[in-house]
């Protein structure tokens with residue numbers, strides 16, 4: 001068998017997605033499987049899509065309730081700057097306690113997005 005993209009080159013395997021025979025040069029290993037270049041692009045794009053909303057709403061809520069005074073919820077959601085500010089306010093002034101409560105309400109009512117503006121994911125994890 002010859003490579004589907006290089007008629008003059010011997011194929012070393014086939015793409016697990018489209019089944020085309022591919023040579024070493026065309027083989028793109030992804031997650032332990034071999035894909036042709038076209039399919040690897042597709043699979044990669046799909047993976048990127050799945051990354052949307054990777055932060056769990058439940059985890060954020062639990063962090064907020066139990067560790068919110070340490071700003072762990074803010075750090076978890078990617079708000080590093082705000083997290084540090086919240087932490088400092090809590091330690092130095094005790095004002096963070098109000099913020100702690102506000103964040104719990106924001107997360108509980110699903111009004112808070114992560115730092116990238118993606119909605120929090122509801123589900124098992």
Ligand SMILES: [Zn+2]
Nearest residue numbers: 015018036039
């Ligand atoms: Zn393919």
Ligand SMILES: [Zn+2]
Nearest residue numbers: 003006023026
């Ligand atoms: Zn090839």
